[in-house]
Amino acid sequence: MAEESEMDDARKRYDFKKTLEKLQSQQGDGTELITLYIPPDKQIFDVTNQLKDEFGQCANIKSKQTRTNVQSAISSILSRLKYYKRPPAKGLAVFCGTVRLYGDRTDLQCTIIEPPEPLNLYMYRCSSNFELDPLKQMLEEKYVYGLLVLDRREAYWGFLRGNRIEPIGGATSTVPGKMRKGGQSAARFGRLREIAINEFYTKVGERSSAIFLAEKDFFERFKGVLIGGPSPTKEEFEAGSYLHHEIQKKIIGLFDVAYTNEDGLAELVDAAKDALKGMGVVKEKEFMQRFLKELVKDAGLAAYGEESIRKNLEIGAVDTLLLSANLRKSRLRVKCQSCDYTHERTINVEPGKTVRDIDLGSCPKCTAPIILEEETDIIDELAKLADASSAKVEIISDDFEEGSILFTAFGGIAAILRYRTGY
Ligand code: ZN
Numbered sequence: 001m002a003e004e005s006e007m008d009d010a011r012k013r014y015d016f017k018k019t020l021e022k023l024q025s026q027q028g029d030g031t032e033l034i035t036l037y038i039p040p041d042k043q044i045f046d047v048t049n050q051l052k053d054e055f056g057q058c059a060n061i062k063s064k065q066t067r068t069n070v071q072s073a074i075s076s077i078l079s080r081l082k083y084y085k086r087p088p089a090k091g092l093a094v095f096c097g098t099v100r101l102y103g104d105r106t107d108l109q110c111t112i113i114e115p116p117e118p119l120n121l122y123m124y125r126c127s128s129n130f131e132l133d134p135l136k137q138m139l140e141e142k143y144v145y146g147l148l149v150l151d152r153r154e155a156y157w158g159f160l161r162g163n164r165i166e167p168i169g170g171a172t173s174t175v176p177g178k179m180r181k182g183g184q185s186a187a188r189f190g191r192l193r194e195i196a197i198n199e200f201y202t203k204v205g206e207r208s209s210a211i212f213l214a215e216k217d218f219f220e221r222f223k224g225v226l227i228g229g230p231s232p233t234k235e236e237f238e239a240g241s242y243l244h245h246e247i248q249k250k251i252i253g254l255f256d257v258a259y260t261n262e263d264g265l266a267e268l269v270d271a272a273k274d275a276l277k278g279m280g281v282v283k284e285k286e287f288m289q290r291f292l293k294e295l296v297k298d299a300g301l302a303a304y305g306e307e308s309i310r311k312n313l314e315i316g317a318v319d320t321l322l323l324s325a326n327l328r329k330s331r332l333r334v335k336c337q338s339c340d341y342t343h344e345r346t347i348n349v350e351p352g353k354t355v356r357d358i359d360l361g362s363c364p365k366c367t368a369p370i371i372l373e374e375e376t377d378i379i380d381e382l383a384k385l386a387d388a389s390s391a392k393v394e395i396i397s398d399d400f401e402e403g404s405i406l407f408t409a410f411g412g413i414a415a416i417l418r419y420r421t422g423y
Contacts, residue, residue, distance in 0.1 A: 010395040014325050014379060016116060017139055020132055023111060026099040028128045030066035033097035034073045035131040037123040040091045044084050050124060051078055069098040069108075070126060076110050091119030095130045102357045137164065145276070146212040146225040146247065149257055149264035150204055151233045152197050157208040158265050159215070160226070165269060167262045168211055173200035205242025212247050224250040226275075228257035228268035252276075277400070287394050288402035291322060291416050300420030304410040306346060311423040312415060313382065316389035321382060324412030325397045329378040334370045336363035343370075346378060382413070
């Protein structure tokens with residue numbers, strides 16, 4: 001079950017990324033592409049009112065073509081919003097407008113996305129391209145790390161989400177400095193200081209743990225904690241187990257940083273760069289390493305290349321199918337317009353291009369034009385073949401070295417086989 005849902009996540013992520021790439025490639029002739037972000041708590045009623053208002057204001061647009069296009073886009077969005085009583089749980093992103101296609105053609109296209117993470121902004125924007133940054137950020141935010149910097153006087157904590165640092169808050173201590181006042185005994189001063197330090201660490205441990213544990217889907221998303229500060233403070237803090245035990249066991253490492261305020265968080269992330277490399281992709285990494293090991297062993301259990309994998313899938317020889325998340329290919333089933341000739345082939349799909357832009361040629365049997373019968377994303381198609389023989393399917397990102405090798409050196413399609421085959 002667990003594996004199945006992970007697979008779904010990887011697939012959803014792949015589809016989401018592909019949709020964003022497509023939107024990214026779309027351009028309008030004027031400022032006529034509408035981006036609309038609706039957060040979950042926004043009333044649809046308010047949104048439609050603003051859209052109607054914007055529709056009226058289109059009268060001020062000088063270019064007739066732009067005016068008409070903006071008005072068509074607004075009308076199209078309004079008609080789609082009718083189906084929503086309220087925004088979905090994570091909000092709604094709408095991209096609508098007349099986009100340039102190949103040649104001189106244009107087409108009014110509307111894409112509605114229910115984002116994978118909650119949208120926290122409302123935005124209406126009209127431009128010559130779509131505004132995608134809020135969604136792109138979600139793509140980066142697959143994993144979350146807890147950040148904590150501290151010395152004996154000050155502490156600060158936050159999150160690392162993808163590449164984005166989110167500062168949360170901090171605390172300062174009343175731990176007295178090292179210099180004691182005259183008349184105080186050294187032993188007593190030292191004891192008081194130890195007590196104050198212990199109290200401060202306890203407070204920092206409790207408060208930062210509570211923040212980290214409150215992260216939603218803690219066990220799935222929260223990958224670990226980075227602790228920064230001068231020595232021996234951070235070592236002392238770790239050794240004292242001041243963090244909640246679930247957090248304590250997720251400490252990734254201790255790193256030297258000079259600042260223990262908000263500025264220290266960026267310094268910490270920088271210092272931990274090597275430790276973080278590939279953290280989010282441990283499982284993917286293991287599969288790739290297994291594949292590369294088999295390849296070196298040369299015992300016939302590593303296969304790659306579309307043709308070889310296809311044959312191995314057909315005979316049920318694939319144990320684990322490895323597909324690069326960078327694959328942008330489609331499997332086409334084409335047929336002759338007049339005779340019974342059919343054929344399957346794989347093509348590269350560039351963002352913004354559709355199969356309709358490709359010349360499919362003519363029938364080798366009767367020279368009548370070839371027409372498209374079905375187009376399937378190659379990952380969908382190969383995953384389906386894999387399912388038929390209960391092979392595992394892993395979608396491998398290129399966020400780590402072996403992952404990018406899968407794409408660059410093996411065409412993005414590889415497999416670990418159950419037994420040696422001739423393919
Ligand atoms: Zn034919």
